[in-house]
Amino acid sequence: MSLKTIPVKISSPQGINRPEAKRPKLRARYGDRAFSIAATSILILSIVAVVYPLYFIVIASISDPNAVYEGKVWLFPSGVTLEGYQRILADSRIWTGLGNTMVYTILGTAISVSTILCGAYALSRKDMPGRKFLMLLFVITMFFDGGLITKYLVVRDLGMLNTIWAVVLPGAVGVWNLIIARSFFEHTIPHELREAAQMDGANDFRFFFQMVLPLSKPLIMLMIMIHVVAHWNSFFDALIFLNDDSKYPLQLVLRNILIQSDVSSSGTTGGDIASYAAAQRIAELTKYAMIVVSSLPLMIALPFMQKHFTKGTLIGAVK
Structure with a gap:
């Protein structure tokens, strides 16, 4: 008895064809x-x-x-004039404030970045006794603050009123930046690297300065960028703790100039319409020019640091 092969034809289900399958x-x-x-x-x-x-x-x-x-200026300037910039740059207070701001920014950034890096590395070491308790003390300050009066009394009792230290020291350590830096050290610097350095005879200080910091350039650039912007735009601490005009930062100087312009324009008598219009015109020119003058240095510098800022933010994020 022989077996015959019966061909079987498999047909596609009804209602389905190739063009519809591509839909x-x-x-x-x-x-x-x-x-x-x-x-x-x-x-x-x-x-x-x-x-x-x-x-x-x-x-x-x-x-x-x-x-x-009149709404004529929305895409291109109209009636081009540089009178606002000429009035601002001719004021000696602007140059004094600019110099003070540069000093406050450089010194304050150096202090903040140094303290945050050292503190964050110490808190990232699992062999540090009491690091969880210390971290808890730092975190508490994020949610509870003694207030402005308490802060003023502390600065006064420390003898820092009307000094540069009243501007750069009270807010030197930002807890959020400290947490970012600690997370960076925990996930980027392996424990085995420190053990290898110790076997070669390197102590903790040498390991931190010669190995940890060179590997932390994105984090350092991130911290520098954050604190440069913060110190450059800061004016409230100077407004509270400084009473000498020669020590005012640029932002506070520009604020005082703007207030004086508004007061002079509003103080003009109602009958002298020409004087009032001229004062208003100068106030408006000064206002826009001051915004440009105060923002231009950062707008020029920050694009060159953007790559390091993005990289440092991603690496330092909590994983």
Whole structure:
């Protein structure tokens, strides 16, 4: 008895053909394109929303204030004038404040970065006794503050009123930055590296300065960038603790100039319309020019540090 091979024909299910089977892929392609277009549009709108106010301030600072009031300045300057910058740069207080701000920024950044790096590395060492309790004390200060009066009394009792130390020391250590730096050291510097260094005869100080810090350049650049921006824009501590005009930072000097311009324009008698209009014009020119003068140094410097800022933020994030 012989067995015969019976050919079996397998037919596709009814209602399904090849063109219809490709429809999900086509829909997926159209969906990806639609998502890309939507995401690109949102990003472009976000960039415009961030960049345009800065651009408007720049063109308004060199435009006629009357044209700004009338809405003629929105894309290009109108009635170009540099009177606002000339008035600001001719004021000796601006240059004194700029010098003070540079001193406060350099010294304050150096103190803050040094203390944060040393403290964060010590707290990242698992063999440090009491590190959890010390970290708890730091974290408590993030949620509880003695207030402005208590801070003023402490600064006064320490003899730091009207000195440079009243500006750079009270906020030298930021707890959030300390946590970022500690997380960086915990996840980036392996314990085996320290053991190998100890076997070669390196103590803790030598290991920290010759091995840990060179491996922490992104973190260091991140800390420098954060504190440079903070110290450059800071004016409140100087307003509270300083009473000598020659020690005021740039931001406080610009604030006082703006207040004086507003007071002089509002103090003009109602009958003298020409004087009032001239005072208002000078106040508006000064206002926009001051914003540009105070922001331009950081806007020039920060793009060169952006790469290190992004890398340091990602590495120092809590994993």
